[in-house]
Amino acid sequence: MLQTVILAVLLVTGSSWVPSVGRPAAFPRSSSLFSAPPTADPFQAPLSADDYIACGLAQCFRMVDGKLRDAFIYEPLTAGSLETIEKQVETSYKAVLALSASDFFVGDPNTATEINMANIECLKEVTGIADVEMCSNAVERAQCASRTFRRRLEAKTLAIGEMSDDYNFSTEKKRILDEVKVVSFDDNVKQDSSIDVYGRTDDEEAAAAEIEKLANA
Ligand SMILES: *[C@@H]1O[C@H](CO)[C@@H](O)[C@H](O)[C@H]1NC(C)=O
Numbered sequence: 001m002l003q004t005v006i007l008a009v010l011l012v013t014g015s016s017w018v019p020s021v022g023r024p025a026a027f028p029r030s031s032s033l034f035s036a037p038p039t040a041d042p043f044q045a046p047l048s049a050d051d052y053i054a055c056g057l058a059q060c061f062r063m064v065d066g067k068l069r070d071a072f073i074y075e076p077l078t079a080g081s082l083e084t085i086e087k088q089v090e091t092s093y094k095a096v097l098a099l100s101a102s103d104f105f106v107g108d109p110n111t112a113t114e115i116n117m118a119n120i121e122c123l124k125e126v127t128g129i130a131d132v133e134m135c136s137n138a139v140e141r142a143q144c145a146s147r148t149f150r151r152r153l154e155a156k157t158l159a160i161g162e163m164s165d166d167y168n169f170s171t172e173k174k175r176i177l178d179e180v181k182v183v184s185f186d187d188n189v190k191q192d193s194s195i196d197v198y199g200r201t202d203d204e205e206a207a208a209a210e211i212e213k214l215a216n217a
Pocket residue numbers: 088089090168
C-alpha cells in the first residue's frame with residue numbers, strides 16, 4: 001500500500017521509479033533448456049491414429065552376382081522429402097501415397113512391429129511394379145518421419161488416402177541398397193583430389209561410371 005502511494009507520487013512528478021527486488025531480475029528459476037514437458041514436443045509426443053504418413057515407392061538397385069539389378073522399395077518420407085519431390089526435383093520416387101498412422105501400422109502406431117502391407121499395395125497398381133519390398137527399419141523410420149509433418153503442415157501435399165505419381169522420376173543418381181562402404185586410405189587425402197564441375201571427386205566420378213557400366217551389364 002505504501003509503495004502504491006509512492007509510485008503515484010513519482011508518476012505525477014515524472015521521475016522514474018524502479019521496483020526494488022531482493023536479487024537481480026533474471027529468468028525465473030523454472031525457465032530451463034526445456035520450456036515444455038517432453039510430451040508437448042512434436043518429436044516426443046506419442047503418435048496418434050491420425051498422424052500423417054507419406055509412403056513412397058522408390059526405384060533402387062542392388063548388386064546381384066556382380067550385376068546391378070532393379071530393387072523397388074516402399075519407404076516412409078519425411079516432410080522435407082515430400083516437399084522436395086513435390087517441387088519436381090529429380091528423385092528415385094515413382095509414386096507416393098499419404099495415409100493415416102492407423103492405416104499404415106498394424107495396431108498402435110507407437111508399439112507397432114508391422115506395417116499393413118495391404119493398405120499400400122495400391123502403389124504397385126499405380127506404378128505397374130509387381131515386386132516391391134519394404135525398406136529396412138521401416139517401422140522406426142515411419143514413426144520418426146511421421147513426426148516431421150507435425151511442424152510442417154504445408155508439407156502435407158497429399159490428402160490422406162491420396163496417391164500421386166506426378167513427380168520427376170529419375171535413376172540418373174542410382175541408390176544402391178545394402179552397399180558396404182569400404183574405407184580406404186584415399187579417404188584421408190580427399191582434400192588433394194580434383195573436383196569436377198558436378199562437385200564430384202575423381203573417385204566418385206569413377207564410381208558413378210562403374211555403376212552405369214554394371215547397370216547395363
Ligand atoms: C526434372 O528435373 C530436371 C533436372 O533438374 C529438370 O531439367 C526438368 O525440367 C524437371 N522436370 C520437370 C517436369 O520439372
